[in-house]
Amino acid sequence: MVDxxxxxxxxxxGEIRMFGGTCFTLNGNxxxxxxxxxxxxxxxGEDQEAAALALPGATRMNFTGREMKGFIMVAPGELGDDAIKGWIAMASRFVGPMAPKKPTRK
Incomplete structure (x- = not known):
């Protein structure tokens, strides 16, 4: 599939495959x-959510009719290289301090 x-x-x-999609992680998070x-x-994360929601094309994640705090969906038309770098930087500020996830055994 071309994405x-x-x-x-x-x-x-880097990337991993999760739940049938492409997910990008830092230390497994x-x-x-x-x-x-x-x-x-x-x-x-919740501390950066207000700043994130102020950016173009940003809305709170809502897959099932229930919004999830700390997760943002960004519209496709707002994803140039600079915007993607900014979103990755924001995600890194939240995820970076988290403890690495231990690999799960299968």
């Missing part, structure tokens, strides 16, 4: 992920 947004993000950070519509899911 232009995932290809764009790969130039900045989810940072950002691609959406089927070409948008971006970003984990910013």
């Amino acid at each position: 232009p947004l995932a290809d764009q993000i790969r130039t900045f950070i 989810m940072m950002v992920g691609t959406m089927k519509d070409g948008g971006l899911l970003v984990r910013v």
